[in-house]
Amino acid sequence: MTESLIWWSIAIYLLIAVGIAIMSRQGAAESMSGYFLGNRQMNGFVSALSYSATTYSAFMMVGLAGLTYAGGVGALGFEIIYFAGVSLVAIFGPKFWAVGKKFGYVTPSEMLGHRYNSKHVAMAVSLASCIFLIPYSAVQLAGVGYLLQGITDGAITFTTGVIMATVIAIFFSYIAGIRSVMWTDSLQAIMMIVASTLVAFLVIQGLGGFSALFDTLATEHPQSLTVPGSGLFSFVTFLGLTIPWFFFSLSNPQVSQRLFMPSSLRAMRQMLIGFLVFGFIYTMVSVLWGFSALAAFPSLARADLATPTLLASEFVPPVLGVIVMVGIMAAAVSTIDSIMLTLASMVSRDVYANVKPNVSEKRQLLVGKFVVPVIAILALGFAELQLDLIAVLSVAASSGLVAMVPAIIGAFYWKRGTGAGALVSVVGTSAFVLLMYATGNSLLGLPSGIWGIVVASVLFVGVSLMTKPHQAATDAFFDAISEELGKKRGHKVSPPAQESNV
Amino acid sequence: MKPEFGKRSKWIWLVWIVVLLSYVVPYTLLSNVAFWYGSFLFWAVAGLIVIALNVFITKDFEDHSND
Numbered sequence: 001m002t003e004s005l006i007w008w009s010i011a012i013y014l015l016i017a018v019g020i021a022i023m024s025r026q027g028a029a030e031s032m033s034g035y036f037l038g039n040r041q042m043n044g045f046v047s048a049l050s051y052s053a054t055t056y057s058a059f060m061m062v063g064l065a066g067l068t069y070a071g072g073v074g075a076l077g078f079e080i081i082y083f084a085g086v087s088l089v090a091i092f093g094p095k096f097w098a099v100g101k102k103f104g105y106v107t108p109s110e111m112l113g114h115r116y117n118s119k120h121v122a123m124a125v126s127l128a129s130c131i132f133l134i135p136y137s138a139v140q141l142a143g144v145g146y147l148l149q150g151i152t153d154g155a156i157t158f159t160t161g162v163i164m165a166t167v168i169a170i171f172f173s174y175i176a177g178i179r180s181v182m183w184t185d186s187l188q189a190i191m192m193i194v195a196s197t198l199v200a201f202l203v204i205q206g207l208g209g210f211s212a213l214f215d216t217l218a219t220e221h222p223q224s225l226t227v228p229g230s231g232l233f234s235f236v237t238f239l240g241l242t243i244p245w246f247f248f249s250l251s252n253p254q255v256s257q258r259l260f261m262p263s264s265l266r267a268m269r270q271m272l273i274g275f276l277v278f279g280f281i282y283t284m285v286s287v288l289w290g291f292s293a294l295a296a297f298p299s300l301a302r303a304d305l306a307t308p309t310l311l312a313s314e315f316v317p318p319v320l321g322v323i324v325m326v327g328i329m330a331a332a333v334s335t336i337d338s339i340m341l342t343l344a345s346m347v348s349r350d351v352y353a354n355v356k357p358n359v360s361e362k363r364q365l366l367v368g369k370f371v372v373p374v375i376a377i378l379a380l381g382f383a384e385l386q387l388d389l390i391a392v393l394s395v396a397a398s399s400g401l402v403a404m405v406p407a408i409i410g411a412f413y414w415k416r417g418t419g420a421g422a423l424v425s426v427v428g429t430s431a432f433v434l435l436m437y438a439t440g441n442s443l444l445g446l447p448s449g450i451w452g453i454v455v456a457s458v459l460f461v462g463v464s465l466m467t468k469p470h471q472a473a474t475d476a477f478f479d480a481i482s483e484e485l486g487k488k489r490g491h492k493v494s495p496p497a498q499e500s501n502v
Numbered sequence: 503m504k505p506e507f508g509k510r511s512k513w514i515w516l517v518w519i520v521v522l523l524s525y526v527v528p529y530t531l532l533s534n535v536a537f538w539y540g541s542f543l544f545w546a547v548a549g550l551i552v553i554a555l556n557v558f559i560t561k562d563f564e565d566h567s568n569d
Contacts, residue, residue: 073528073541080545081524084552087517090559094508214538222536227528235529246521269563276553284546485507 003155006148009322013191013330014168020187021172021180031361032106035177036345036368040101042178042261044270046186050338051258051271052278053185053192055248057140057335060286061196061328062147062307068290070303072224074233075290078241079283085246086279089272092250093259095412097268098484099477100260107342108256108408109350115411115477117470118419119354121426125404126346128430129253132397133339134375138382140332141165145383150308151325159384165329166380169337173372178261181337188330193281195323199316200285203292206315213288216295224294240449244398247453250408251401254335254342336379344371396437402452403429406460412481414464415474421464429456510559517555524548 033039067075096111105111109129113122141162148161172184207213214225223229227238249255262268293306300309307328311321348368353359359367403426410417432455436448443451528541535541 073545076542076545077524077528080549080552081521083549084517084521084524087514087552087556087559090556091511091514094563211538214542218537225536225538225540225542226533227541228533238525238529242525265563265565269560272560273553273557276556280549280553283549 003152005318005322006152006156006325009326010164010329013326017168017172017184017187017330018175020183021175024179024183025176026179030365032345032349032365032368033104035365036106036341037257037261038178038182040261041263042182042267043263044267044274046182047258047262047267047271048274048278049189050182050185050334051255051275052282053189053331053334054254054258054338055275055335056279056282057331060282061192061289061324061331062143062304064283064286065290065293065307065310066303066305068224068287069294069300069306070230071232072221072226072229073287074227074229074238076283076287077227077233078238078245079287081242082245082248083276083279083283086249086272086275088247088249089259089268092408092412093268093272094265094485095481096256096259097262097265098481102480102484105260106257107346107349108253108404109346112404112407112411112422113350113354115473116407116417116419116422117473118423119350121407121419121422122350123354124423124426125253125407126343126350128400128403128426129346130343130375131430131434132400133252133254133343134378135382136397137336137339137375137379140336141379141383144329144332147308147325147328151312161329162380162383165333165336166376169333169340170373170376172333172337173341174369178341181334181341184330185334185338188327188334189278191323192327192331193278193285195320195327196285196289197281199311199320199324200288200292202317202320203296203310203313203315204288207292207295213292213295217291220298221294224291236446236450240399240447242449243453244402244449247402247405248398251398251404253346254338256408257342257345336376340372340375340379343375344368347371347375396433396448399436399448399452400430400433402449403427403433403456405453406457410460410464411477415478416464416469417460418464418467418469420467421460421462424463425456425460428459507562507565510562513555513559517552517559520548520551520555 064075064079067078096108099105099111103111103114105114107126109122109125112125113119144165145158145161148156149158172181204210204213207216217224227233228235244251258271259268262271289310290306293300293310296313296315297306297309300306310316311324345368348364348371352367353364406425407417407422410422429452433448433452436443436451441447524545527544532540532544
């Protein structure tokens with residue numbers, strides 16, 4: 001692929017994406033929920049595509065194919081367990097949605113702060129999310145830089161790629177907040193699913209078809225078809241990888257915030273099922289890419305090269321290769337812009353507004369808009385520095401965010417949970433995970449991916465039992481859920497007699 | 503009042519059973535089946551079952567279309 005073909009593809013993509021972003025505007029969003037939640041009026045189809053695009057970062061097409069190349073079918077198992085974990089949305093989604101509607105929450109951290117009647121919980125969850133997700137975004141940006149530099153043989157430099165992705169992400173966020181982000185996400189998701197499925201189809205045809213591919217694997221790389229196989233996916237490693245990802249849909253605020261946005265539960269259902277169908281196809285395609293690369297190019301120097309090598313191979317027409325490459329860049333952008341918006345809403349709503357009480361909604365929105373590029377520039381700076389520490393924090397992201405899981409589950413299912421319990425659990429587990437990664441990520445032979453959920457649960461339950469829950473806040477929260485979800489169509493329930501002052 | 507909504511949510515346990523089997527079966531029964539119909543097929547089918555279960559569990563979300 002030539003440099004000009006790549007630049008033209010990027011230009012065409014941007015032209016279409018910017019057009020869609022501008023069309024997504026619906027008047028000026030002047031409230032926090034207008035800008036960050038699309039006024040809680042998002043339809044199911046766009047929500048589904050955007051949820052997919054936000055979840056599946058550039059990691060999927062490069063990382064999962066590489067993981068399959070290196071470790072075999074265990075990569076599929078890892079993704080399927082993550083995927084099954086998204087079923088948590090079927091249980092928690094309506095509850096998030098109900099309390100969001102009732103109390104006007106903008107962020108998941110705001111919800112936890114209100115439920116446990118503790119500003120400190122909201123602030124701790126927000127700050128911990130920043131600590132783990134900004135480096136995660138930085139690694140996404142660096143991925144784009146490496147990809148473009150690698151495929152163009154350095155014609156597009158690492159820095160050009162990184163800056164371009166950052167500017168696009170800021171731009172998409174600014175046009176209409178979450179609305180423009182979700183619509184451009186949808187474009188990216190559709191483009192990617194079509195192009196990547198086509199690539200998988202062409203490559204597998206080129207290798208003689210599905211059964212020829214698997215025959216090659218069975219005779220030449222039999223270990224790639226079993227776990228633990230070559231040993232990369234030992235059972236302990238598999239547990240350490242899958243446990244944090246199983247809780248991804250609850251622990252990562254950029255996706256749990258989405259549970260506040262659908263216009264109805266019906267739209268939420270479409271979001272969930274749409275995501276699952278999309279995710280299943282995307283997972284199978286990525287794994288098949290990895291298997292195809294293993295069958296066709298068994299001696300690559302690094303597993304990360306599986307996807308670039310496949311795209312540059314004779315199996316894939318150059319135009320399709322470029323489309324997928326632009327799609328991978330767009331995938332990184334679609335993940336980063338959602339993270340940026342979510343973190344900005346958390347910083348403004350849960351840190352700024354809590355430190356400086358009685359700030360107006362307008363002022364919060366202004367601060368949020370100011371924070372968006374600050375987060376982007378931090379991520380850009382980290383990506384440019386290419387620090388080892390950043391890579392470590394990024395890998396720690398999934399384990400670290402598990403710190404929020406017991407407090408979230410407790411919010412909906414355990415009236416005895418307290419603010420102190422939630423606070424100690426979030427802060428303590430985040431610190432524990434960081435310490436684990438700083439010291440080689442092994443305690444009694446187990447990684448932090450396994451320890452994280454155990455430590456977070458013990459801290460949450462233990463400290464909660466030693467402290468007293470805030471009764472009024474707890475009752476108001478649980479009443480709101482039964483009130484909203486008990487209501488059937490055309491059958492209104494009168495509001496609860498006492499409105500708790502929390 | 504006891505909400506009508508969510509009575510299907512108990513079926514989520516079937517999803518958790520699929521998850522449990524996704525840990526156990528490939529690492530035991532299928533650890534020597536180095537063919538496409540081994541762990542590859544098992545996890546692919548597990549994914550499809552998860553989709554089907556979610557379609558079933560969230561069926562009553564449809565009643566909340568006008569909220």
